[in-house]
Amino acid sequence: MKSSRHQTLNITVGGVTLPALLERPDPALGLVLFVHGSGSSRFSPRNQQVARQLNEQALSTLLFDLLSEAEHEQDKLDGRFRFDIDLLSARLLAVLDWLRREPKLAALPVGLFGASTGAAAALIAAAERPRQVRAVVSRGGRVDLAGDALGRVRAPVLIIIGTLDREVYRLSRTASRQITTDYELRLIAGAAHLFEEPGKLEEVAQAAAAWFLRHLPEPEAEARPRPAVTGTGPRDTPQ
Template sequence: MVSETVSVSVPGNVDLAGDLEVPPSSRGVVLFAHGSGSSRHSPRNRAVAEALRRNGWGTLLMDLLTEDEERSDALSGQFRFDIELLGERTAIAVDWLAKHPSTSGLPVHVFGASTGAAAALVAAAERPDRVVSVVSRGGRPDLAGGAVGRVRVPVLLLVGGRDEHVLDLNRKAAEELPETHRVQVVPGASHLFEEPGALEQVAAAARDWFLQSAGSGPG
């Protein structure tokens, strides 16, 4: 079992911290792109990541912003909707996984939450030869702009049944996805999936999607 804190270098002399865990004989590795106001310490994403590892998946939970950027964003909101920046950093993390000794031979899937889902879709569009599939939890795929129409991998859009506005945005964005996709509603769940059993449903749906997509390979 590989378990280590790692650093991913991105343009601007910026190093982003991540937590990499890879169980033996992993099926693949899942990169988590966190949403606005969140980080690799997100309890919801960490719960999903733990469930995936129990089912044989490696995980990389990575900060998309530095601590200074997070503090600035908390005051001004200047980074949380900068999808170009967040998407670029997610794509660089995909490249990093292709080079790391523990993950270089593993297929890469991306799990995005909130605005991180838009970053995940941008990365999938930019790295069609490396990203195998995408899962969005309560995501904002509409913020990915023209990248949505360039995604060439299967995409699962998970939305809480009580998150009506985001559900509408997901359904509209799904119309632009050219490849296999599904909008799946988690009944009774709100935007943060805080209801009992909601995150377990998210983890199970993500696991099944990644398994279903694994045989298709990137591109």
Template sequence: METEVKIPARGATLDGNFTMPPGACGIVLFVHGSGSSRHSKRNRFVARTLNAAGLATLLFDLLTPEEEAVDMRTAHLRFDIDLLAERLGSATDWVLQESAARDLRIGYFGSSTGGGAALVAAAGRPHAVGAVVSRGGRPDLAGGALPNVKAPTLLIVGGADDLVIDMNREAMAQMRCQVKLEIIPGATHLFEEPGALEAVASLASDWFTQHLSAR
């Protein structure tokens, strides 16, 4: 069952949707990309796949409606990776204090710029985060945080997304944790091709199930 929640953050309150399937083995926090929100159809599709696999999910807005309105004009906040990582940290704190979820291992699923924010946040919370998956992500935006990521990380990129493939390969070279690159043949940045998003969801489900179920 999906529940609407409010997540306190420094100087903001973030809207979220929390789903807890029976007997959940872990929880995945979704970190949306620039210009998106918790209502992202692609992320919600992946979330349903994770729920079916026994994983709880939290989709939440990284920006408030007021901040989003400003960002639509300036496009500055969507690339403020430190701010986005801080907001993800606030959502992580919410999970750790939520009675239904606080005993579950935590994973991050980041898309586009959210992939960079997820890696920065994971580097800052090595004991709290058990796995990271990046979909068409920008791990290069994590910069100096990359060598400090401890969580097993799966980087998923479309085979036709050449520039992002290069960015992900360069980021991999800086990471010291378990990291794997999966390229979906023929897929572009948004994975709109038939079967592409299903492949992403399946890979993410397997990765999170493997790493969040293990104790």
């Protein structure tokens, strides 16, 4: 990665302003949108750490809030929005439509990185925008909340779960049977739901980078060398 450009943006969709952080390496191999959930925001330290590692692999990242400031404050009081999957997926779809109108970003192949309830929104958006979304990664995500959309997803899906996150693993394993596209259930040994254990979030970032670089096509010359990343294994693979 030769250089990187950082931008603070305000994305207006449907009369709502969503603050965003864009990091664009030069050259960039693709653009990964981070879909937060369960009351999180663009300032999530875990997603920011993963984003930095993706940037090092020449992947642009867009971290944005799915809720307005007023909605976020209300959600902190009663949690009413964090499980509103219809609202979260609608906001994500609106941001994907906004991307198409941005000349400097529209040409980049798009991947989605979803966490918690944001993973469900990411999968629904992938089902609704099969030509735009090229790959999806879920980190400790509630993929089960995507419902019938799981069977309509065409982008390759990587589901990353800690072995100590037993309930999410059970829900994800059952729900993933509805996925008809290429997918992998990757287990991170010794990690709980938030991957706070030493080195576990780095494993998440490595797996995500490998998945995106495998499935996001290069927008420019094929002769350009790709950064070295760790490969992915078979389905339901412990790591």
